[in-house]
Amino acid sequence: MSTVSSPFYDDDHHAYREVVRAFTENEIAPHVHEWDLAGEVPRDLYVKAGAIGLFGDGFQEEYGGHGQRDALMRLVLMEELCMAGSGGVVAALFSNYIGLPPIQRFGSEEMKARVIAPCMSGEKIAALAITEPSGGSDVARIKTTARREGDEFVVNGSKTFITSGMRADFFATAVRTGGEGPAGISMMLIEGDRPGVDRTKLDKMGWLASDTATLYFDDVRVPEENLITEENAGFSAIVNNFNAERIDLAVQSTAFSRVCFDEAVGWARERETFGKRLADHQVIRHKLAEMDRMINASKAWLELLSWRLNQGDNPVAEIAEAKVNATLCFEQCAREAAQILGGASYLRGDTVERLYREVRVQAIGGGSEEIMRDLASRQLGI
Structure with missing residues (x-):
């Protein structure tokens, strides 16, 4: 194996690789089969990961992130975590990286402080809720509705195949606030403990350590300040x-x-x-x-x-x-x-x-x- 250094990585990338490698070897690799059998990873793993900055790539420093996204740093992170040989652990641990980016990019400063900061520390977990029982990749056909009533929205519908769906505290959710097609879709933050939110765990072929769920929204009332994007601008x-x-x-x-x-x-x-x-x-x-x-x-x-x-x-x-x-x-x-x-x-x-x-x-x-x-x-x- 060549010892010539890659032109893509600098000293920060190499140092980060060593940190993530040690975390993987000590905190993940010895437990992957146990967590497969349990069907989840322990909540304290998120806190341990947060303590060494594993959730920070691309998120603002004032909320505990690393600042501007470094795609090569993310590559290093994913590579090293995968060496434990469990996609379920990686999926469970990093639903933040698919749930939080819309909030980072479009959310209000109040929303970022309320949601991103505790997710960076591992105290809270975010998830992305897009896919529905009627379809996944065809985002323009989303059926979950958010009907405006004064300064609130009333959400009805369901989402499925949601990574971290059983334990997430925050869901960045695609909802239909307008007419048919992509022009009627918004992104909305829905907290997992709101009345009317229900969850069912899914049994899967793989990713056994990742809790995956179907979500049900039954007249869930969400304040208008929970809109991540402008209304009807979520596509x-x-x-x-x-x-x-x-x-x-x-x-x-x-x-x-x-x-x-x-x-x-x-x-x-x-x-x-x-x-x-x-x-x-x-x-x-x-x-x-x-x-x-x-x-x-x-x-x-x-x-x-x-x-x-x-x-x-x-x-x-x-x-x-x-x-x-x-x-x-x-x-x-x-x-x-x-x-x-x-x-x-x-x-x-x-x-x-x-x-x-x-x-x-x-x-x-x-x-x-x-x-x-x-x-x-x-x-x-x-």
């Missing part, structure tokens, strides 16, 4: 939030691919068949080399895209394509690692077994592979 806020989520998922998928590779290499070096190590069989070496090739290509693309984001670029099409590339890489690496580990990868609690189950959600969440291809083609003018 662009929703769409603009997707880019960061998608590149995060792509980085996670690539990092999980590396975990699968490492697990397969470790097994191939130790396991013997027909009088020699698995790694001494050409067919196994070729599998491993192909996994490494795909991972390196995906990571190089994501580093470049992160650097471009830091320069002010907005490569929507390439981020969509890179997400597809990363999830396909993850699917291939998880499959090949399972083949190399054989029966050992079929036992619950094994890292590869866990990651194999999590492949599908990475390829669907934040926009499915099919939606990403269509988005990229439209951005390219095809």
Whole structure:
């Protein structure tokens, strides 16, 4: 492995990597199977993460954030947390990073102080509530309504597949305040303890440590100051939030691919068949080399895209394509690692077994592979 430093990272990135790596090794890795069985991570993990600044990227310093977003710092954060081999833990811990950006960008200063500050410290948890039982990626068809009554809105409807839905204190929620289509959508802050908010936990194939829920809003009264965007101006806020989520998922998928590779290499070096190590069989070496090739290509693309984001670029099409590339890489690496580990990868609690189950959600969440291809083609003018 080359020791030449990457041109993308500075001393701050390297120092941050060491902090996150130590946190992952000490606070997460020893417990991932236990948290899978429990179906959640402990609340005090958020406080521990907040204490070392894991939630701060892109949020104002006066509310406990790091200031301007650094996409490469976020890449470092996601990579290192994924080394524990649990997408569920990452999803649970970082719903803030999809729930808070609309508030950071469009919310009032009062709202930011009330919501962002306690989420930065880990005392509170934020979530994004967009997807509905009738559809996910087609945001313009949102059906949850917020009917104005004086200086309040009355919210009725439901959301589903909501990450941190069972425990979130704040929901950045897409609601219909106007007519049909994108022009009638607003973003609204709904506190989890408001009367009329109910939640049902969902049982899933993967991300078992992440609590995921369906939310129900039954005549939930919300004051007008809880509007995040101006009334009927929420569609662009929703769409603009997707880019960061998608590149995060792509980085996670690539990092999980590396975990699968490492697990397969470790097994191939130790396991013997027909009088020699698995790694001494050409067919196994070729599998491993192909996994490494795909991972390196995906990571190089994501580093470049992160650097471009830091320069002010907005490569929507390439981020969509890179997400597809990363999830396909993850699917291939998880499959090949399972083949190399054989029966050992079929036992619950094994890292590869866990990651194999999590492949599908990475390829669907934040926009499915099919939606990403269509988005990229439209951005390219095809």
